[in-house]
Amino acid sequence: xxxxxxxxCKAHRSIRALTTLQTDSAAPxxxxxxxxxxxxxxxxxxxxxxxxxxxxxxxPRWEGIEMERFADEADVVIVGGxxxxxxxxxxxxxxxxxxxKELRVCLVEKAPQIGAHTLSGACxxxxxxxxxxxxxxxxxAPLNTPVTxxxxxxxTKKHRIPVxxxxxxxxxxxxxxxxxxxxxxxxxxxxxxxxGVEIYPGYAAAEVLFHEDGSVKGIAxxxxxxxxxxxxxxxxxxGMELHAKVTLFGEGCHxxxxxxxxxxxxxxxxxxxxxxxxxxxxxxxxxxxKWRPGRAEHSVGWPLDRNTYGGSFLYHLNEGEPLVALxxxxxxxxxxxxxxxxxEFQRWKHHPFVASTLEGGQRIAYGARALNEGxxxxxxxxxxxxxxxxxxxxxxxxxxxxxxxxxxxKSGMLAAExxxxxxxxxxxxSETAGIHVPExxxxxxxxxxxxxxxxxxxxxxxxxxxxxxxxxxxxxxxFYWMLRGKEPWTLKHGGMDANQLKPAKDCKPIEYPxxxxxxxxxxxxxxxxxxxxxxGDQPPHLTxxxxxxxxxxxxxxxxxxxxxxxxxxxxxxxPVETGDGMRLQIxxxxxxxxxxxxxxxxxxxxxxxxxxxxxxxxxxxx
Amino acid sequence: MRVIDYAVKIRVKxxxxxVVTDGVKHSxxxxxxxxxxxxxxxxxxxxxxxxxxxxxxxxxxxxxxxxALAMGADRGIYVEVSGKDYESLGxxxxxxxxxALAKKEEAQLIILGKQAIDDDCNQTxxxxxxxLDWPQGTFxxxxxxxxxxxxxxxxxxxxxxxxxxxxxxxxxxxxRLNTPRYATLPNIMKAKKKKIANVKPADLGVDLTxxxxxLRVDEPPQxxxxxxxxxxxxxxxxxxxxxxx
Numbered sequence: 001x002x003x004x005x006x007x008x009c010k011a012h013r014s015i016r017a018l019t020t021l022q023t024d025s026a027a028p029x030x031x032x033x034x035x036x037x038x039x040x041x042x043x044x045x046x047x048x049x050x051x052x053x054x055x056x057x058x059x060p061r062w063e064g065i066e067m068e069r070f071a072d073e074a075d076v077v078i079v080g081g082x083x084x085x086x087x088x089x090x091x092x093x094x095x096x097x098x099x100x101k102e103l104r105v106c107l108v109e110k111a112p113q114i115g116a117h118t119l120s121g122a123c124x125x126x127x128x129x130x131x132x133x134x135x136x137x138x139x140x141a142p143l144n145t146p147v148t149x150x151x152x153x154x155x156t157k158k159h160r161i162p163v164x165x166x167x168x169x170x171x172x173x174x175x176x177x178x179x180x181x182x183x184x185x186x187x188x189x190x191x192x193x194x195x196g197v198e199i200y201p202g203y204a205a206a207e208v209l210f211h212e213d214g215s216v217k218g219i220a221x222x223x224x225x226x227x228x229x230x231x232x233x234x235x236x237x238x239g240m241e242l243h244a245k246v247t248l249f250g251e252g253c254h255x256x257x258x259x260x261x262x263x264x265x266x267x268x269x270x271x272x273x274x275x276x277x278x279x280x281x282x283x284x285x286x287x288x289x290k291w292r293p294g295r296a297e298h299s300v301g302w303p304l305d306r307n308t309y310g311g312s313f314l315y316h317l318n319e320g321e322p323l324v325a326l327x328x329x330x331x332x333x334x335x336x337x338x339x340x341x342x343x344e345f346q347r348w349k350h351h352p353f354v355a356s357t358l359e360g361g362q363r364i365a366y367g368a369r370a371l372n373e374g375x376x377x378x379x380x381x382x383x384x385x386x387x388x389x390x391x392x393x394x395x396x397x398x399x400x401x402x403x404x405x406x407x408x409x410k411s412g413m414l415a416a417e418x419x420x421x422x423x424x425x426x427x428x429x430s431e432t433a434g435i436h437v438p439e440x441x442x443x444x445x446x447x448x449x450x451x452x453x454x455x456x457x458x459x460x461x462x463x464x465x466x467x468x469x470x471x472x473x474x475x476x477x478x479f480y481w482m483l484r485g486k487e488p489w490t491l492k493h494g495g496m497d498a499n500q501l502k503p504a505k506d507c508k509p510i511e512y513p514x515x516x517x518x519x520x521x522x523x524x525x526x527x528x529x530x531x532x533x534x535x536g537d538q539p540p541h542l543t544x545x546x547x548x549x550x551x552x553x554x555x556x557x558x559x560x561x562x563x564x565x566x567x568x569x570x571x572x573x574x575p576v577e578t579g580d581g582m583r584l585q586i587x588x589x590x591x592x593x594x595x596x597x598x599x600x601x602x603x604x605x606x607x608x609x610x611x612x613x614x615x616x617x618x619x620x621x622x
Numbered sequence: 623m624r625v626i627d628y629a630v631k632i633r634v635k636x637x638x639x640x641v642v643t644d645g646v647k648h649s650x651x652x653x654x655x656x657x658x659x660x661x662x663x664x665x666x667x668x669x670x671x672x673x674x675x676x677x678x679x680x681x682x683x684x685x686x687x688x689x690a691l692a693m694g695a696d697r698g699i700y701v702e703v704s705g706k707d708y709e710s711l712g713x714x715x716x717x718x719x720x721x722a723l724a725k726k727e728e729a730q731l732i733i734l735g736k737q738a739i740d741d742d743c744n745q746t747x748x749x750x751x752x753x754l755d756w757p758q759g760t761f762x763x764x765x766x767x768x769x770x771x772x773x774x775x776x777x778x779x780x781x782x783x784x785x786x787x788x789x790x791x792x793x794x795x796x797x798r799l800n801t802p803r804y805a806t807l808p809n810i811m812k813a814k815k816k817k818i819a820n821v822k823p824a825d826l827g828v829d830l831t832x833x834x835x836x837l838r839v840d841e842p843p844q845x846x847x848x849x850x851x852x853x854x855x856x857x858x859x860x861x862x863x864x865x866x867x
Contacts (some may be wrong), residue, residue, distance in 0.1 A: 225804060533629030
């Protein structure tokens, strides 16, 4: 019996996963027919085998397996190699070099190379980059496209209403750069390595470690070599422990370790639950005649109705070839479970204003990611003994500007500046083994980030009114443009996104047009373009707290919204092999790590945990 | 060997001169991973004394060598080939480099992957053996080293062939030879301390000029939709229309 041929199996499983995915043409009636829905004549098959749900200490298959972990010490450990994490790392080393102190900074990142899991519009405000690297131009930072034209429209089905961008409105982009954020992050990674940060891509932080006194001790990376059914393989190896005086968590929007930390340290008791949106993006190589480098287009309106928050972007890059980055952002507080953000994005591209740019072009990349919409009202407590939160994880995005990179970087830098004196102090009097750095929150409150977020805090919640989008725009015009957000009240958001779905029977299914294969495409070919892949033989990292809830609740009441909001086709309701009824099939290999399912599941039953490091999308300059 | 990761969608450059590699995710060639794993296994069985990992290519190839070191290789040799030379680097040039290094290092065994997944040539192992005049055991699915000879079970079209060859020899690894271990983080950290020597092809007396010129690279033709027909007559008529009958 020959050992499992890893690659043949991998490739076969990926192909199998991709071909068994039901395409949009599979009759939607199949899923909504009532008699198939709730009653399944077989008991729920086991879906979740991950050890976070099925513990290993009681599992007989794990008896006798060596579970000790190798541990190493650093001064600071940073989880996440995005703009925030890398800025913090770089700033720490800059300070160390200035003051001639030794500092070991380790950064772990789940992507196989820095930048491979980064996805953003993006229109960058360079202020923070200039602070970090005043000589960014000489160092070759990839900011090649200054914004030359700003176009804002309200789309109707066939037409557009131009909206003037007056100076002072948040959507004005003068002085900003259109960037491919993945490339900028990759460049930041190179700068960090040069300055002496130890960067370990391909290793995901899977567990937070605690001292006896409850403070954070560090993190442990993921175990490798666990089979799909949860049993250990021959190549099983425990992850490694990285201990630090302070651990920075920069996992990006809706990080899975941050989710645990919120509970552990009760960090969200004085803020509103975070509200999110999903952003879907494509890169297109267009006809040269249509290329207008430096042009930034934004739109609201069609195809979203006035009560579904969202908007689009289309940026013409200027990097030597006619490349445009475009995408649609859909607020995840939508109420119709039949809404499919992916299909909305595909049909938006057919609007005459957009299609005219894309005609004759070729799509070369696709991806999706959740982003924060909560702003000021949703910022949690940021520090706890032994660690702190930076970047989009707590969430510093300026929603009307749709910019979060500069604030994420700033938060990373402020964190570094607050931590540095404490970890290099000769005799630090710390109450806890893991150092607490509340100075970070203080300096953030006194910074430009806070002022910015405070000024725009009421714009997003102002959409929760009868006029929806139009009410929001009027509010922005009056209170932001004229009064700069100085109104004394703070509006509330609507609560958790997961609670916003109405039952399927109260909503109308949406008729989406079939993709034409030239401008709009089907889900499978899009997922293939993201380059995503995971080691097939591992427990699905989309874990369910209760395996029976999807069919009993999500499918029964909401008609299985996860099969529509997942931009990678991970969730499918398929008929059971014997008997009547449906079951949930999780195609974990397709996952692009966007976190939408963890956010929008109406039963909050899905818990996204990190898969084996190195898996996930292979974005290139997204 | 550092190649574009197998899961990434390949895109042809707009000028049809090659494929886009800039910024694209690369990884160690899957068959080379199996080769490294076999070498490390031999060392663990104490049948060989030292495992040296070699890679030719641009700067990033050093990352690939680092992964091999993390899997258990003792030291690395990085042969610097970049720019135009790298674009035209093929099995002939690599085998010349391998042969030169094998002589220099007085190697007993060269283990390669059977083919690279970017060019699918399946030639380097065979050419290296020919240049050195060494025996070769290709498509190995089982390797047993015994003193001064090697028993190799080869996967061939008809089934399995077992041969015995004398060392020094060249082996190429096929899929079922083993399951490569993961390069875990503690090993990656240790690997940073292992040495990687830097060598230029000129130092080895190797001429990199290629005998081949790539004229054009095209994407495979788009798959046309199929057609359903109702009767056999219909089918024959359509085949005649398409000029196939």
